[in-house]
Amino acid sequence: xxxxxxxxxxxxxxxxxxxxxxxxxxxxxxxxxxxxxxxxxxxxxxxxxxxxxxxxxxxxxxxxxxxxxxxxxxxxxxxxxxxxxxxxxxxxxxxxxxxxxxxxxxxxxxxxxxxxxxxxxxxxxxxxxxxxxxxxxxxxxxxxxxxxxxxxxxxxxxxxxxxxxxxxxxxxxxxxxxxxxxxxxxxxxxxxxxxxxxxxxxxxxxxxxxxxxxxxxxxxxxxxxxxxxxxxxxxxxxxxxxxxxxxxxxxxxxxxxxxxxxxxxxxxxxxxxxxxxxxxxxxxxxxxxxxxxxxxxxxxxxxxxxxxxxxxx
Numbered sequence: 001x002x003x004x005x006x007x008x009x010x011x012x013x014x015x016x017x018x019x020x021x022x023x024x025x026x027x028x029x030x031x032x033x034x035x036x037x038x039x040x041x042x043x044x045x046x047x048x049x050x051x052x053x054x055x056x057x058x059x060x061x062x063x064x065x066x067x068x069x070x071x072x073x074x075x076x077x078x079x080x081x082x083x084x085x086x087x088x089x090x091x092x093x094x095x096x097x098x099x100x101x102x103x104x105x106x107x108x109x110x111x112x113x114x115x116x117x118x119x120x121x122x123x124x125x126x127x128x129x130x131x132x133x134x135x136x137x138x139x140x141x142x143x144x145x146x147x148x149x150x151x152x153x154x155x156x157x158x159x160x161x162x163x164x165x166x167x168x169x170x171x172x173x174x175x176x177x178x179x180x181x182x183x184x185x186x187x188x189x190x191x192x193x194x195x196x197x198x199x200x201x202x203x204x205x206x207x208x209x210x211x212x213x214x215x216x217x218x219x220x221x222x223x224x225x226x227x228x229x230x231x232x233x234x235x236x237x238x239x240x241x242x243x244x245x246x247x248x249x250x251x252x253x254x255x256x257x258x259x260x261x262x263x264x265x266x267x268x269x270x271x272x273x274x275x276x277x278x279x280x281x282x283x284x285x286x287x288x289x290x291x292x293x294x295x296x297x298x299x300x301x302x303x304x305x306x307x308x309x310x311x312x313x
Contacts, residue, residue, distance in 0.1 A: 008302045009052055013061035013072040018277055019093060019291060020060035026295030032057075034076070044068075046076050048083055056087040056302055058128075060294075063096035063115070064253065064276050070096060070115065074122045081123030090124040091298065093275035093290055094223075094251045098133035116140035128297065130275060130290060131222045131250040148297060149311055150250040150273055153288050155185060157271060158218060158248070165243070167191055167215040171229045179220050189215070193233045206232050213241030223251040224270070227258035231265035238266040251275050252285070 011032040012020030024031040033049040057080045061073040073090060080088045100111030112134070119127060120142055128146040132138065138145045158166075166188040170179035176192050183190045191210030206229075217237050219230055224247070234245040245267055252272035254262075262270055262284055270282075273290040293310065300307045 008056040008058060008298070009050070010058045010060065010298075011048070011076065013059070013069060013076065015064075015069050015072075015277070016061045016093075019062070019274055022274075022289060022291035023060060023091075023295045023298070026292050027299060036072075044072065044075075046072065046079055048079060051083075052080060053084040054086050056089065057085040058089045058091050058298055060091045060093070062094035062275055063092055064094055064251075065096060070118070074118055077119065077122040077124050087125050088123055089126040089128055089298070089301065090119055091294060092127065092129045093273075093294065095129045095132055095137070098137055101134040101137055112137045113140045119143075126301070128294070128301070130273075130293075133222055146297060146301065146307060148290075148293060150248075150290065150293075151182065151185070152293055152310060153273060153290060154248045154271065155182070157288060158186065161246075163216040163218075163244075165215045167210075167212060167217045167242075169193065169210075169212070169217050169219045169233070169237070171195070171219050171221050171233045171247075175221055178222070182218075182220050191217070191237075193229075193236070195229065195232075206236060208236055208240060211240075212237045215242055217242045217245045219245065219247040221247065221249045223253055224249040224258065224272070225253045226256045227254065227261040227265075230267065230270070231261040234266040244268050246271065248272075252278060252287075254279060 009032045010020060010024045011034055021031050035047045035049055037045045059076050061069060063070040063073060077088055097111040097115050126144050127141055130148040131150050132147060138147055168179050168183040168188050169191045170176045171193050172195055179190050191208060191212055193206055194209055195206040219233055224230055230247045237245050246269045247267055248271045250273050259282055270285045272287055274287050275290055297307050297310055
């Protein structure tokens with residue numbers, strides 16, 4: 001291998017080029033070249049337009065629906081394996097299908113485990129992701145998993161706000177561990193929202209556990225989908241006397257009427273990462289890039305350096 005050749009190569013699936021370009025720029029190498037052949041029936045075939053024999057390949061792809069993103073990732077991994085890449089790291093800033101991490105009723109799949117099996121079968125030798133919906137998904141893989149935390153990105157921003165009487169909140173019981181971790185680091189109080197659903201994405205009732213009167217509240221969650229939970233939580237907290245309510249959510253899915261709900265809610269700001277591209281702009285939504293974090297960890301992994309220093313919590 002020529003000394004002029006890059007030490008590693010970074011490639012991207014179609015819907016994640018916007019993020020991969022920033023990661024490659026932070027890493028210090030150009031984004032690798034791929035062509036995508038498409039058939040009239042919708043079938044597609046990726047092709048690497050440069051040699052990857054014996055190299056470490058990073059493939060960047062957030063696997064949010066549709067399933068084309070996941071399928072494109074699998075095909076690119078398979079192509080890299082057949083092109084004799086030495087290491088193939090699936091870089092998945094947003095790990096789609098992660099909400100299906102268990103059987104919550106009879107006769108349903110465990111989608112997250114299926115996706116892990118598919119990545120293993122395709123030939124990924126390592127997986128790198130951020131803020132999984134459930135930590136135990138790491139155990140679904142037989143290969144090493146680097147599970148990064150967006151707290152590395154969010155905490156400096158929270159500190160820059162200089163908020164007095166800060167309170168960290170979880171929008172549901174499942175996120176209480178995350179909220180307590182933030183509160184411990186920021187030396188703040190914690191409140192928890194208790195909600196009951198009639199069905200998926202539809203909240204029946206919500207109650208607040210803790211005091212928010214006279215407090216500046218920051219809701220912490222791993223993702224925001226329809227926005228119903230956060231909007232309802234913000235409205236409830238302002239009703240209970242909170243001075244302000246912000247939300248930090250790693251993955252901005254923002255489906256359905258999410259943008260309208262955010263705009264019409266009592267949230268003063270929603271802070272997200274660019275793990276998923278925004279469908280449209282909003283004055284209430286601030287995007288912090290996760291590209292520097294991924295680029296630095298990818299560099300550490302390639303050089304077999306410890307990445308533990310990148311975990312704030």
